[in-house]
Amino acid sequence: MRLITTQLARKGLLVLSRVAALPALLATSAATWAAPGDAVVDEAQRWVLNMTEGVTAVSREIFDLHMLIFWICVAIAVVVFGVMFWSMLMHRKSAGAKAASFHESTMVEIAWTVLPFMILVLMAIPATSSLIKIYDTSEADIDIKIVGYQWKWQYEYLGEDVSFFSNLTTSQDEIYGRAPRGEHYLLEVDEPLVIPINKKVRFLITANDVLHAWWVPALAVKRDAIPGYINDAWTIVEEPGIYRGQCAELCGKAHGFMPIVVHAMEEQDYSDWLVEKKKEALEIAKMNELVLPLDEMYARGEEVYLQSCAACHGVDGKGGVGPSMVGTAITTGPMQGHVDVLVNGVQGSAMQAFGNQLSELDLAAVVTYERNAWGNNMGDMVQAVDVLNYKKNQ
């Protein structure tokens, strides 16, 4: 028994010394831990210890508040732990200390009740004034509605007829280590939210399915996205740049895979972008008048499917979170029912209504694809205009 225990203790020490040496070890050879080919993160970012100061007046104020409270805590800790370590060093039995017997003092108790209370009041004053500032969402220049979906964000520029979805672009291959990971691994999207600098932008935040939370650290904006509620928040970004954040409320399987990217640009660039976006919307409307042959619809549908559906129904259509698409009553049944599932979703399930998420052309294409892929071979197809009519007539 003795032998085992001493051996165990020795092993423990070995592990201990290894762990103690870890930081040094990692600092020199950290590259070996990452998969070969992954983007190298620069030193300054790798060992970030503190909150970002951000790029807005509010974010800097929050940072200052955070540091203020932190230093007050450090000061208290130095005093309390100081007394404690002093006692542990000086009042040891092995050093011959004899125990005193005092064990009560009302004065002292009152002192260390009142003093902390006063410190708290000092903390509460700046905290209150910051909070009042953050809650003042009045007089915004631009209103953007943000809707959280499982697992993407929708941005709608109110009064501008511009609305789009923002999806993660990091590939499955990167996630599963089959391809080197890029610099903005998991923090990159197909279409970022674009806002102008030096304008008060108000966000109206809600969700379509479960809870999400929209968070961009550099703007110090974090608000829960809640179905049935519209929360507001605002920001005035001072420096052009690209700011990244993530969904901050557990929202299911791909909670870690719905990033937020904000592209803040000069006012002029923003106006140009907005004009361009509106033009795009017009083009999409025009595309809806197109009538395409089966092979083109199939190819387009495959793209849409991989982008929007494969996460749940599987790349091979065999299902996952959602059911299999192979030879089912819907995918090989009447066209009407198939279009209906896509446009209106299935109430109370993870199958969302895609009617407002995808263009009519894309809806038609993905239905066509599903009816002809994976051996479904229905041979039939549906056009954008049919979907448009279906929507109008329901």
Added chain:
Amino acid sequence: MGDHGPAKGFGRWLYTTNHKDIGTMYLWFSFAMFLMGGVFALVIRAELFQPGLQLVEPEFFNQMTTMHGLVMVFGAVMPAFVGLANWLIPMMIGAPDMALPRMNNWSFWILPFAFAMLTSTLFMEGGGPNFGWTFYAPLSTTYAPPSVTYFIFAVHIMGASSIMGSINIIATILNMRAPGMTLMKMPLFVWTWLITAYLLIAVMPVLAGCVTMMLMDIHFGTSFFSAAGGGDPVLFQHVFWFFGHPEVYIMILPAFGIVSAIIPTFARKPLFGYASMVYATASIAFLSFIVWAHHMFTVGMPIAGELFFMYATMLIAVPTGVKVFNWVTTMFRGSMTFETPMLFAIAFVILFSIGGFSGLMLAIAPADFQYHDTYFVVAHFHYVLVPGAIFSIMAAVYYWLPKWCGNMYDERLGKAHFWLSFIGLNVTFFPMHFVGLAGMPRRIPDYALQFADFNQIASMGAFLFGFSQVFFLFIVIKTIRGGAQATDEVWESPEGLEWTVASPAPYHTFTTPPAVK
């Protein structure tokens, strides 16, 4: 009256109404759950060792975070404290047993069934609960896997067990004290448990109501939490945290009691400010009912609510500070030695205070907009729960184990266990402050590259901490099976009636009430 011993065989444990047997079963059960919850935690840390998905899929990852939380809170920490209460409260107040011994048996024996049911969901189609231990609706209702019904049933059973346990503890403390044992003479462990038991009785029914509303939403067409049906997802959070915040104190008040017993013994000096400790505990319990929405600063409350919950939360720092100051003053000018229970108790005071400091930071609502739902929060609550609740339980085991089994544990091994745990814990949880502040959300199975280094360190610390607890198991078994004979006092003149009975404590103690000075 003859001193009859325990029955033989399995029947002893199944039918026992003896507070020591039941305490022992609670403690072993909680240790088993601690190891199981620990394995879940290691699955999480292993997956987070590197960026990318290597070991588990996100669905399973979410089940692991959920089950880790549920099992540790309801399976490890709470039953461990109830086990300690069973063993110690009758001996501390000079009572022969708990007031309601048959109910005591029942409140233990339903627990294994609850956890068997909860764990079995992992093997069901659609998987186990995957919505976090806070199970926010509608992810836990409309969007939940079918196994959620089993989860709800398991929570009901756990709640029933806790309520019965609390009634028993209150009845015991109020009715069975030896003559002369006035309330203000009770050891602090008894005081803190008395207050904890009231907290449990107040909030467990709220939790039961919460999961019942979920059940109705899922199976009976109601819409308590569904916006589409006119319900309110935010209502869920208010109800949950009205339970959840006092729950946090349920897991820490008995720890305060333990530490208040250990520090005076090894400082060889009476506890400083006994009365103020009692009042501070009561104030914390009261405040714990009016701070719940500090978990919800980002849901979009009106500013008046935001301010109220911020101020109330900051106030908790006052009584908590009083406790820490009292412990430190107890050590001051003592004659200290550093046996294993004392090491754990000192680590408790230091590390719990660090968790308290980050708690104070989190209370500042504007700053919480940056901290909320990040690893900073994960670091915070692990600092109050691991070196808080868990270290206090380990301290208690080392401190009272000689009384329970009559043998001294091996001091060298105990200290090795302490240092391994202490280092493992800090290596695991300290870096989480950094990644949290740098912007890493909690509950994600994969992360951006800049978080890789600190996550690696945290994962290694977690494995060190995890395996140290297997070492703990070894030490405890070794002590039970043999070791130096413990004296009746065990330590150098410790306070309390439990040290006046023989070591090991006889099957029945205080069948005639002791004299209390």
